[in-house]
Amino acid sequence: MANKTTKMKAWQLHAFGLENLSLDTVEIPTPKPNEILIKVGAVSLNFRDKAIVDGIYEPEMVPKPLIPVSDAAGTVVGIGSDVTRFKIGDRVISHLYSHWIEGTPAPNEPDFCVGMPLPGGLAEYMILEEESAVLTPSTLTDEEASTLPIAALTSWFSLVTYGNLKAGETVVLQGTGGVSIFGLQIAHALGARVILTTSSDEKGEKARVLGADEIINYVKTPDWAKEVQRLTNGKGADQLLEVVGGEGLNDSVQATKVAGQVAVIGFMAGQTTNLDLMSVIFKQTKVQGIAVGHRKAFEEMNKAFDKYNIKPVIEKVYSFEQAIDAYKHLAKGAFGKIVIKIS
Numbered sequence: 569m570a571n572k573t574t575k576m577k578a579w580q581l582h583a584f585g586l587e588n589l590s591l592d593t594v595e596i597p598t599p600k601p602n603e604i605l606i607k608v609g610a611v612s613l614n615f616r617d618k619a620i621v622d623g624i625y626e627p628e629m630v631p632k633p634l635i636p637v638s639d640a641a642g643t644v645v646g647i648g649s650d651v652t653r654f655k656i657g658d659r660v661i662s663h664l665y666s667h668w669i670e671g672t673p674a675p676n677e678p679d680f681c682v683g684m685p686l687p688g689g690l691a692e693y694m695i696l697e698e699e700s701a702v703l704t705p706s707t708l709t710d711e712e713a714s715t716l717p718i719a720a721l722t723s724w725f726s727l728v729t730y731g732n733l734k735a736g737e738t739v740v741l742q743g744t745g746g747v748s749i750f751g752l753q754i755a756h757a758l759g760a761r762v763i764l765t766t767s768s769d770e771k772g773e774k775a776r777v778l779g780a781d782e783i784i785n786y787v788k789t790p791d792w793a794k795e796v797q798r799l800t801n802g803k804g805a806d807q808l809l810e811v812v813g814g815e816g817l818n819d820s821v822q823a824t825k826v827a828g829q830v831a832v833i834g835f836m837a838g839q840t841t842n843l844d845l846m847s848v849i850f851k852q853t854k855v856q857g858i859a860v861g862h863r864k865a866f867e868e869m870n871k872a873f874d875k876y877n878i879k880p881v882i883e884k885v886y887s888f889e890q891a892i893d894a895y896k897h898l899a900k901g902a903f904g905k906i907v908i909k910i911s
């Protein structure tokens with residue numbers, strides 16, 4: 569490491585609640601033989617990060633103090649003696665399910681999630697096992713790359729890894745948050761037709777600029793599933809990313825075609841649902857649970873971001889010292905992502 573100092577600034581969560589997140593001075597960690605030390609350039613926030621701070625996301629698993637935030641991008645400045653995947657100076661991104669490399673997930677993947685229970689990236693430096701990082705797409709800055717690990721990979725894993733999305737197919741996306749805007753950009757780049765629902769006509773226009781073909785205002789048109797059926801000549805969409813959750817899952821089944829895929833991702837409107845099984849049975853809907861994705865899919869996605877020149881949509885970049893304001897912004901919702909620049 570060029571910098572000889574042994575101390576760094578890190579935000580640490582000492583107890584649940586945003587008021588218990590403080591900017592502390594701590595030791596810079598030393599990489600073990602299979603680990604890399606990263607000078608963090610930027611992190612991005614997800615719903616999960618706020619839920620962890622609020623104590624409503626697996627609270628019994630949260631160590632104290634915790635350096636939070638899973639999604640980070642930066643530069644390798646130190647490597648352990650056994651590291652072969654990376655060298656000093658490589659630009660890398662963290663991988664949330666840090667031990668899930670490919671194939672079927674192991675039952676204990678959540679035990680190895682970056683940002684909780686493992687330390688996260690809201691610090692000047694962070695440690696990752698070398699298997700838990702991927703190279704940054706060459707076309708992206710650290711601020712842009714920090715948005716990929718959860719929101720982008722979740723969309724890619726749903727649409728492409730599970731959904732095998734093809735040009736000409738139709739995708740329904742709900743709202744204009746991080747997951748849905750990446751879903752829009754990926755689907756549009758792959759030549760799919762995008763129908764996007766939103767509460768705001770203004771956000772709908774911004775989504776059109778990014779490539780959305782049809783916009784449905786779900787406040788003005790509560791039966792948006794019927795509108796999707798109309799827009800697809802009664803066939804229904806090929807795929808839908810369900811980020812809202814709750815009872816709306818029934819609408820999502822209605823909005824998709826026979827044997828279409830509903831990727832169950834979010835739970836903003838509730839973690840349980842009364843699903844009409846007869847609709848699922850007669851339509852033979854594929855209801856696919858999604859937990860972000862594995863590293864192989866992350867690496868494939870990064871190549872696609874370079875190939876199609878996809879630029880993450882960032883609503884605001886906060887400074888390291890303004891981390892609390894960034895969390896408060898996240899709570900209000902954003903068009904795309906919220907980023908904290910660190911160095």
Ligand SMILES: NC(=O)c1ccc[n+]([C@@H]2O[C@H](COP(=O)([O-])OP(=O)(O)OC[C@H]3O[C@@H](n4cnc5c(N)ncnc54)[C@H](OP(=O)(O)O)[C@@H]3O)[C@@H](O)[C@H]2O)c1
Pocket residue numbers: 614615616718719722742743744745746747748765766767768771786811812832833834835836837858859860861901902904
């Ligand atoms: N399973 C996984 O692997 C995984 C990964 C990532 C995220 N998630 C979950 O997915 C959900 C979304 O995450 P995110 O990061 O995209 O959230 P976000 O950035 O906070 O997006 C929230 C957006 O959802 C839209 N929305 C809210 N209620 C809606 C409704 N009834 N119908 C349609 N849209 C609605 C709103 O868009 P408008 O303002 O345009 O109306 C809102 O801005 C969260 O529950 C999160 O925990 C799960």
